[in-house]
Amino acid sequence: MTYSDTRISLAEPGDAREIYALQLAAYATETLLYDDPIPPVVQTWESAMEDFAGWHVLKLELDGRIAGSVRGRVERGACQIEKLMVHPYFRGRGLGSALLDAIESAFQDVPYELFTGDRSRFTIDMYLRHGYRIVRTDPAAGLVYFRKDGQAGG
Numbered sequence: 176m177t178y179s180d181t182r183i184s185l186a187e188p189g190d191a192r193e194i195y196a197l198q199l200a201a202y203a204t205e206t207l208l209y210d211d212p213i214p215p216v217v218q219t220w221e222s223a224m225e226d227f228a229g230w231h232v233l234k235l236e237l238d239g240r241i242a243g244s245v246r247g248r249v250e251r252g253a254c255q256i257e258k259l260m261v262h263p264y265f266r267g268r269g270l271g272s273a274l275l276d277a278i279e280s281a282f283q284d285v286p287y288e289l290f291t292g293d294r295s296r297f298t299i300d301m302y303l304r305h306g307y308r309i310v311r312t313d314p315a316a317g318l319v320y321f322r323k324d325g326q327a328g329g
Contacts, residue, residue, distance in 0.1 A: 180239065183277045186232040193241045194234065195223045201260035208294040209317065215258065230257070233277050235270055245274040247282055253322070254282035256289040259298075271298075275305055285325045293317045 186194060202215040218226075235243035243261040247254045256278055261270045279287060291298045293312060299319060303309075307321035 181235070181237050183233055183235045183273060186227075186234040186241075186244065188227070190232075190234055190241060191224055191227045192220075194227070194232065194244050195220060197241055197244060197262055198223065198258065198260060200262055204263050205292065205295060209292060213292065215260075231278075231281055233274060233281070235261070235274055235277075237265065243270045243274050245278045247278045247287075249282060249285060253286040253288045254278070254325075256287055259289070271301060272305065275301075279323075283325060287323045287325065288321065290318050290320045293319050 198215050198218070202213060206213045206216045230246035230248050232244060232246045234241045242265045245256065245259040247256045249255070256275075259271060259274055259278075261274070287307070289302065289307070291302070293299075293314070294317065302321050305323070307323045309319055310322045311320045312318070313320070
């Protein structure tokens with residue numbers, strides 16, 4: 176499937192509600208892999224708004240609608256990447272990879288750190304393909320933590 180207009184750009188405060196709706200849709204399918212609802216599915220709108228303000232949030236638009244998003248910020252000497260999400264309808268088309276590349280480009284010359292659920296095989300495989308390595312697992316929390324060396328700007 177092709178789209179006439181696909182772009183990744185910095186999200187604005189006015190995008191927050193659409194990104195929150197995307198979060199609920201994207202993680203609704205992910206939460207089915209687990210015994211209990213995962214945090215992005217139970218996060219309140221108020222909490223999501225507070226969270227949005229502290230991050231460099233990117234949005235991926237397809238024909239004017241937000242179909243994906245990712246966020247990053249530098250903490251503890253590394254870019255922490257969170258909430259990489261693509262609407263379920265658009266998965267498997269390289270959009271998650273494009274978002275990952277875009278957030279890495281926004282934070283160059285620092286390592287990258289992220290985590291995902293240990294049952295999220297598709298996501299784990301994508302991170303490994305992009306040069307991330309598993310640095311630890313937390314079986315009690317059901318999480319896998321990744322790290323990747325930073326890319327020099329250019």
